[in-house]
Amino acid sequence: GAVVSQHPSRVICKSGTSVKIECRSLDFQATTMFWYRQFPKQSLMLMATSNEGSKATYEQGVEKDKFLINHASLTLSTLTVTSAHPEDSSFYICSVSLAGSEETQYFGPGTRLLVL
């Protein structure tokens, strides 16, 4: 399977600031990248689907102007949480799928965001 990294693993920021999270596919070119959010004791919720070179597709209820996704290359996608607020504190996880086996996703280790 694919090896996926995320950076940073943990970030603490002040309310009103913006935070960028990187997701990298280290050993495969990813057809599609996904961004999830996981609140404590809850399941992963898909935020958006990102294809290289095109605009991300956001799930219902996810503000695209608040959660900016840039899929600049086949190995890198970034999620920017703009003007973060305490309620944005969560665990953000990315995943990738590969050409030829799009049904299977490989997950990054996640980024813990805490907004004070």
Next chain:
Amino acid sequence: AQSVTQLDSQVPVFEEAPVELRCNYSSSVSVYLFWYVQYPNQGLQLLLKYLSGSTLVKSINGFEAEFNKSQTSFHLRKPSVHISDTAEYFCAVSDLTSYNTDKLIFGTGTRLQVFP
């Protein structure tokens, strides 16, 4: 909309005992089914998946799951657990009839705690 139910939030079990983690999904339409495992402080890893063919699928570390279409279930079993199996287990489904067939819907997870 598709949904996934993992009724047991926690399953405590002694080492070498058998275990079953339950998973039910809401629709009997064409689906792919997955079990992911999340070890402490790590990202989700694919444990096993059902795409088509034999309804019984197995992982390399002794887990198996059986797709039961009539009961819309995909329960995960292991005849004898090890301490190292302690982790969070997530069941997920992708709905092949939806606009985004790569979208995964996750259950809330089951925490398997293996005691010596």
